[in-house]
Each structure stands twice: as C-alpha cells, then as structure tokens.
Amino acid sequence: MSAMILPIDEHELHLYVDDHLGEDRRRVVEALLRDHPEVAARVSDYRHQNELMRQLFDPVGSAPTTDDQQRLLRALGQRLGRSRLATLWRPALAAAAGLLVAATLGAVGTEYYDELTAVVPEPMPSFVDTAASVHSFYAGGASEQTEFGADAATKLGTLLDKRLGAPLRLPDLSQKGFSLVGGRLLPAVDGAAAAQLLYRDQAGRLVTVFLGPADKTRLTATQATERKDLSLYAWLDGRIGVAVVGGLSGDELRGIAEAAQRSLLPPPSGTHSEDRPGVNPDKDGHTEASRT
Amino acid sequence: MMQPALAEHIAALRRYARALLGDRIEADDLVQDCLARALSRAHLWRPGTDLRAWLFTILHNIHINNLRSRRVHVAANEDLSYGRSGRAMAAPPDQDARLELRDLERALDRIPDEQRQVLLLVGMEGMSYDEAARVVGVPIGTIMSRVARGRDALRRSMMFAEPSLESVGDGRARHLRRVK
Numbered sequence: 001m002s003a004m005i006l007p008i009d010e011h012e013l014h015l016y017v018d019d020h021l022g023e024d025r026r027r028v029v030e031a032l033l034r035d036h037p038e039v040a041a042r043v044s045d046y047r048h049q050n051e052l053m054r055q056l057f058d059p060v061g062s063a064p065t066t067d068d069q070q071r072l073l074r075a076l077g078q079r080l081g082r083s084r085l086a087t088l089w090r091p092a093l094a095a096a097a098g099l100l101v102a103a104t105l106g107a108v109g110t111e112y113y114d115e116l117t118a119v120v121p122e123p124m125p126s127f128v129d130t131a132a133s134v135h136s137f138y139a140g141g142a143s144e145q146t147e148f149g150a151d152a153a154t155k156l157g158t159l160l161d162k163r164l165g166a167p168l169r170l171p172d173l174s175q176k177g178f179s180l181v182g183g184r185l186l187p188a189v190d191g192a193a194a195a196q197l198l199y200r201d202q203a204g205r206l207v208t209v210f211l212g213p214a215d216k217t218r219l220t221a222t223q224a225t226e227r228k229d230l231s232l233y234a235w236l237d238g239r240i241g242v243a244v245v246g247g248l249s250g251d252e253l254r255g256i257a258e259a260a261q262r263s264l265l266p267p268p269s270g271t272h273s274e275d276r277p278g279v280n281p282d283k284d285g286h287t288e289a290s291r292t
Numbered sequence: 293m294m295q296p297a298l299a300e301h302i303a304a305l306r307r308y309a310r311a312l313l314g315d316r317i318e319a320d321d322l323v324q325d326c327l328a329r330a331l332s333r334a335h336l337w338r339p340g341t342d343l344r345a346w347l348f349t350i351l352h353n354i355h356i357n358n359l360r361s362r363r364v365h366v367a368a369n370e371d372l373s374y375g376r377s378g379r380a381m382a383a384p385p386d387q388d389a390r391l392e393l394r395d396l397e398r399a400l401d402r403i404p405d406e407q408r409q410v411l412l413l414v415g416m417e418g419m420s421y422d423e424a425a426r427v428v429g430v431p432i433g434t435i436m437s438r439v440a441r442g443r444d445a446l447r448r449s450m451m452f453a454e455p456s457l458e459s460v461g462d463g464r465a466r467h468l469r470r471v472k
Contacts, residue, residue, distance in 0.1 A: 011437075014443070049411075053411070053412065053416040065306070066320055069302070069320070076334060080334050134338075
C-alpha cells in the first residue's frame with residue numbers, strides 16, 4: 001500500500017470537514033484518516049476552527065437588534081409575505097398544502113405560511129407568465145446560476161421524470177448554438193415539479209426552457225408571445241408543458257423552440273416508444289400557432 | 293412580531309457581518325444597509341428560492357462595494373481588509389479557551405477578506421459550497437480553493453501563536469506540537 005497516494009483530493013477533505021459528503025465518500029475519507037494521522041490532525045484542526053468561529057460570534061447574532069434594524073425587519077417580513085403570492089406559479093402555492101410549502105420554502109416558518117394563506121388568491125398567472133418571470137429572475141442578473149450544472153443534466157432529467165410523471169429527454173439546442181448550462185427544480189402543483197433548464201450561446205445570451213405538468217398549463221395550442229424584451233414560445237408535449245423564453249427576437253426564438261420541439265420527439269426507430277407512454281406528442285397541438 | 297425563520301437569518305447576517313468586519317458599529321451598519329436594500333427589492337425574491345442565500349448575497353454585494361469605495365480612499369499599500377481594529381471579543385469565554393479564541397480571531401484578521409468570507413459562510417454558517425458560490429458570485433471551484441487556503445492559513449497562524457496554547461482546555465494535543 002502506498003502511503004503517499006491518497007484516494008481522495010484536498011477538496012473532498014474539506015467537504016468532509018463540513019459534513020457535505022455522501023455516505024460512500026465519507027467512509028472512504030474515514031478509512032483514509034485512520035491510516036494517515038497527519039491528515040486526521042489537519043481535519044481535526046479544521047473542524048476546531050469552525051467550532052471556534054461559532055463560539056466567538058454566535059452571541060453576536062442573538063444580541064438585541066438596534067431599533068432601526070427591528071423596524072426594517074418588520075417591514076421586510078410583511079413585504080416578503082406579499083411578494084410571495086404575487087409571484088411564481090400561483091397553483092404551486094394556492095393548491096399545495098403546507099407540506100409543499102414546508103418542503104420547498106423551508107426557509108420560511110409556519111407563521112409566515114399562515115400569513116400567506118390568509119391572502120385571497122388573485123387570478124393565476126399563466127404558464128407562460130411563470131416561464132417569463134422564472135427566466136427574468138434567474139437569467140436576468142449578471143450571472144446565471146443553476147442548481148444543477150450541465151454535467152448533472154442527466155440527474156435533473158431523472159428527477160424530472162419522477163416529479164413530472166412523464167419520461168423526458170432534455171431538449172438539445174446545439175443545432176442553434178445553445179448549450180445547456182444547468183437547471184433547477186421549482187415547486188408545482190400536487191407534489192409535482194416544474195423545472196427550468198438554462199441554455200447559453202457563445203455570445204452569452206441565455207434561453208430558458210421551462211417545463212411543467214401539462215394539465216396545469218391551460219395551454220391548448222402552441223402559443224407564441226412577445227413582451228417588452230422577451231419572446232416566448234410554448235406548447236404541450238404529452239403530459240409536459242414546455243415554454244422557451246429568451247431576450248431574442250420572436251423569429252429567432254421560434255427557431256430555437258422548434259429545435260427543442262424536434263429534439264423532444266421520440267426517436268424515429270420507435271424502439272423506445274414502449275418506454276415512453278407519456279410522450280406522444282399531439283401533432284395537432286403543434287401546428288396551430290397563435291399570437292397573443 | 294417578525295417571522296421566526298426571518299429572525300434566524302437576520303441573526304446569521306449579524307454574526308457574519310461582525311466576524312467579517314470585526315467592528316460592531318460597522319457590522320450593524322452593514323446589516324442595516326442589507327435590510328434596507330432587501331426591503332426595496334422584496335418584489336424580486338421568489339418563493340422556492342433560498343431566502344438566506346438571497347439575503348447573504350445582498351449583504352455580500354454591499355460589503356464588496358464598501359470595500360471598493362474604501363480602497364479608493366486608503367493608502368495604496370494598505371491591506372485589503374479594513375476597519376478591523378476594534379474587533380471585540382464577543383463571547384465571555386473562560387480563561388483557557390479565551391486565549392485560543394483570541395488566537396483564532398487574530399488569525400481571521402490576517403487572512404485576505406475573500407478567504408475570510410468563504411470560511412465564515414461555509415464553516416460558521418454551515419452553507420453548502422454551492423450556496424456559498426452563489427452568495428459570493430464565483431464558481432464553486434474558487435470557493436473550494438479559498439476554503440483550502442483559508443484553513444491552511446488559519447492553521448499555520450494558530451500553530452505559531454503564543455505557547456500559552458499548550459495549556460488549553462480539553463487536554464488534546466494542540467497545534468503547536470504538530471509543526472514538522
């Protein structure tokens with residue numbers, strides 16, 4: 001056994017220190033630490049650093065806030081409570097029980113939730129509205145950020161399969177010069193999920209492919225929409241509603257959406273059709289375009 | 293009465309700001325600026341996203357702006373970290389532990405601001421590396437190397453701290469003896 005070649009890298013060691021490793025890797029690291037007391041000493045020191053930082057500064061957090069801070073806090077609490085309902089896909093909040101709220105909005109306590117449910121729901125934003133605000137929010141800033149990197153796309157695809165209740169392949173937009181940056185799951189109705197996939201071209205332009213359960217979209221036909229600075233194109237693909245959003249011209253976006261549509265069709269060989277009961281594209285739904 | 297979860301995030305923000313800046317008044321100002329900006333941008337926060345990460349990102353951005361504008365005014369050769377003179381010991385620890393805490397505090401003072409940010413977010417706040425990457429706005433690989441460098445620097449700094457560490461509390465063999 002070679003003492004010098006470690007089966008883990010430095011970064012993994014730090015992930016271990018912070019308890020971010022999965023069970024398997026944790027065991028590997030622990031085995032290594034048993035054989036390498038000098039590495040174990042470092043790990044122990046690093047953990048001790050974390051502990052000392054908490055000891056030093058925990059009391060600061062629990063010290064009384066200033067009056068100004070208190071006033072701002074109250075206002076912020078109220079405002080966040082309101083903005084929560086004014087956004088995202090309202091069915092996600094209105095129809096889902098506290099379970100979903102607790103699971104996906106874990107950052108917010110129950111008191112918060114009560115305040116929310118007391119608000120009379122306004123008309124639901126449409127599927128394309130939601131797609132537009134998701135795109136604006138996550139791709140509107142200086143840097144796009146996703147929960148899953150492009151390399152974890154397969155994992156996201158699997159998660160989507162489960163949560164959307166329909167098998168799904170990730171749209172391939174390479175033909176149009178866009179590659180997958182990553183994606184994120186978002187709450188939808190009845191324990192289902194919506195998802196955002198983010199694509200970027202060489203010029204750094206971003207396009208969102210937004211996916212949600214078809215029966216919640218209220219889409220009947222393909223819908224092409226242009227807003228101030230966004231173009232949208234949405235359609236149904238079996239049990240999944242798909243919207244493509246980007247700050248591009250309507251024509252260019254439509255081209256990209258059509259590429260996405262094509263790449264989502266079942267393979268022509270038909271070998272997979274048995275496995276894909278959920279994706280039987282409704283040909284009629286694809287042909288009728290409406291401008292809104 | 294404010295929401296419990298929000299209250300927790302604010303406690304974390306205050307702890308973080310204080311550890312970052314070392315100065316109570318500056319830390320209070322930073323948190324207050326953060327809350328004010330969060331309030332003016334509350335409509336941008338989306339359900340289903342991480343409220344803590346959102347608040348920390350706002351605080352981080354203000355902090356970075358402050359650093360930049362400060363730097364214009366300070367002498368060019370001054371350290372990037374600033375205003376770290378009055379870092380008060382926040383905890384009233386017992387005698388032995390006090391020395392170790394003081395050493396850590398000094399060691400934190402000496403590392404670059406960007407390493408300190410990440411060590412605090414990951415080590416003290418328990419954020420995932422991914423969350424810290426979002427807050428600081430750098431790739432996760434950068435977070436990892438900052439964590440590694442920051443921890444090494446703290447460790448070295450604590451190793452060469454005063455010999456009084458030998459007497460520290462739990463009787464564990466402490467850092468001093470591990471110098472190769």
